[in-house]
Amino acid sequence: MTAPAIDVRELRKSYGDVQALDGLSLTVESGEFFGLLGPNGAGKTTFINSLVGLVHADGGTAEVFGFDVEADYREARDRIGLAPQEYNVDRFFPIHEVLEHKAGYHGVPHDVAEERAADALKTVGIWDKRDTRFDWLSGGMKRRFVLARALVSDPDLLILDEPTAGVDVELRRDLWELITDLNDDGTTILLTTHYIEEAERLCDRVAIMNEGNKVEVATPQDLMERGTDTVEVGLESAQTTAPTLDVDGVHGVTVEGDTLLVTAAGGSTLAPAVMRDLESQGYTVTSLDVRRASLEEVFVDLTRAERTQSVETEVAQ
């Protein structure tokens, strides 16, 4: 049985009073396209840095393909390609040499490293800039380059920390296509992003993180099903007050003229019961539409609920 690409247990890291990772446990299976969502300061980058050796965890364990990131750091790091959020590129050398060096650090002989560097630059579409130094690349090219650097060691696990932050639509779609192809070829992808659409579109599973811990892990579809849908019910005449519905799962009802907005978990399932209840109360339903919760709404709901719970716990203490 293949070891998980990432397996962390009770991972902890604090910076003074700030608990960046608060007992995080998470498993990413080999070959998965896994998304990591969370607000700023949720601990996503600290988690990633603890895998690659840039953060020393205070407690817990972390393994990459079965290799402990502390005890077997060489084996673990050899399997990871990282495209970080912040640029951390060697400015002394033209970019093709930076890639050759990175491949060399991973044990790739110089002649092979030259070929790998060329391939990586062609893959991300900046081969014609190979003799340029990083500082002279445009913003989009810089994003492409850090991806090329992550690819040059031919990693089994590609970690992308907000790879499409601040890039134009065309480049974003190029990057999506590229990393989807890599995942299809067997590379495990760990993606952090603020673009919910990106996670929804690309990821097999997503974890929502908040305040250094995991709030939820599920497929984007599962998460959306847990979200609050809105059932839009069109009535024959405008209403001034919202009717009371005797249907389990309904969170609330509001009126907008001749339309009732019924919020409920699993709106599609509840819609017939809502319609029956309204008709039994004498309303005439003229239209019915279910607006599914977006992953973004689920994300906001979950992180808000987590924050509220934390505040309540603090108050109780």
Add this chain to the structure above:
Amino acid sequence: MRSTGFRTLLRREILRYVRRPRNTFLPPVITNLLYFTVFGVVLGARIDLGDVGLQQTGLSPSEAYILFILPGLVVLGMISNAFENASFSIFHGRWNEYIHEVLTSPLSHTEMVLAYVTASALRGVVVGLIIWAIGWLFAPVPLVNPFYLLAFTVVIPVLFAGFGLIGGLWAEDFDYLTVMNQFIIRPLVFFGAVFYPLEALDGIALTVSYFNPMVYMVNGVRYGVVPGAVDVAPDVSLAVLTGLTVAVVAIDVALVRRGYGLVE
């Protein structure tokens, strides 16, 4: 396979300074031409060194003085460049975070340290050779004890490359590097019997000088080219320096393993 990583980092470190000779090799050329011209040619003939083993060489007084100061200037050049290279390379990598390229790679901690230290020591050796060559233009330089000359010119740059690595890890700003080089290393070398023999001192000045490690380094290198008397037995100096070098490199490895200055 793993040694490929070490060789790559070593190559990267060497290329960094070889490709910038105006910043790395030209300054010591200019500085030492000035030293030899002013201290050797202009002032050297007027300086009485006493009995330091140069009387029987048949050199003119200015050539004798140039030969006397040459080892000290070589040591100064080697130390400054080895230290500066290691400290700058580590600190600049930390400052701009591109040292992450190395830290996130499967290099062992020992490989990382040895690559940085070797490259920096090599820069020190190259600068030392340049200074020898410049000295040669001003006075004939005999090889009296080639073993000691070779041993000291290898051990000293390695030692200071090791110190430089610690400095690069410790520094929190570029000012730290300036302070270490200008206010600690350079004064120690200048008071390390570079321009005068220890015999010229007496009392407290002489006693204090014996606590200056540079005295032993300068004397060791001098023993390689100046026939006759030296101030301190070179065997003891070489043994102490070698032991110190091994200890400093071991500390380097321990610090990198701990992630001091590198890992949050």
